[in-house]
Amino acid sequence: MAEVSAQTHIEAPAEKVWARLTDFTTYGEWNATHTSFPQGGPATLDVAATYQENMKLMGFPAEVTWTVEECEPARLLVTRGKGPMGVNLAMRYSLTPDDGGTTVRVDGEFTGAAISLMAGKLKDSATSALGESLRKLGALVG
Incomplete structure (x- = not known):
């Protein structure tokens, strides 16, 4: 298993951060690992909604097939994904209002047999990508 996390403070209210975080038409502008949604972004973020992401x-x-596990607008988004070679992913985005802005924390988890072979490199790469993604998100929102 490989676990990664990143956190940043964005000088904007949680609702504004959430609006950008869940605007799947502009997802690639800030998410460093995203390349496309082959069938478009998710229509809704209702629990059990699924969507594909490259x-x-x-x-x-x-290519990962994501399922929404939890969604509390402007507060929490948890998704689980199934990727190639039996890799499973989990992403948790939490938003906490503070000091007139919002603390955004992202926690990711990668599991599966293929992960044990490359856990260290994956953790380094994913941690770097999360940090870059949050910097870009903050620049777009703040």
Whole structure:
């Protein structure tokens, strides 16, 4: 298993951050691992909604089928994904209002047999991508 996380403070209210975070038409403007939604972004973020995303992880293309597990607008989005070679992913985006802005934390988890072979490199690559993504998100929103 590989676990990653990143956190930043964005000088904007949680509702504004959430609006950008869940605007799937502009997802590629800030998400460093995203390449496309082959069938468009999710129509809704209702629990059990599914959607496909093409990503690039450690330089390799990957298609992931995501399922929404939890969604509390302007507060929490949790998704679980199934990727290639039996890799499972989980992403948790949490937004916490503070000091007139919002603390955004992203926690990711990668599991599966293929992960044990490359856990260290994946953790480094994914941590870097999360940090870059949050910087870009903050620049777009703040």
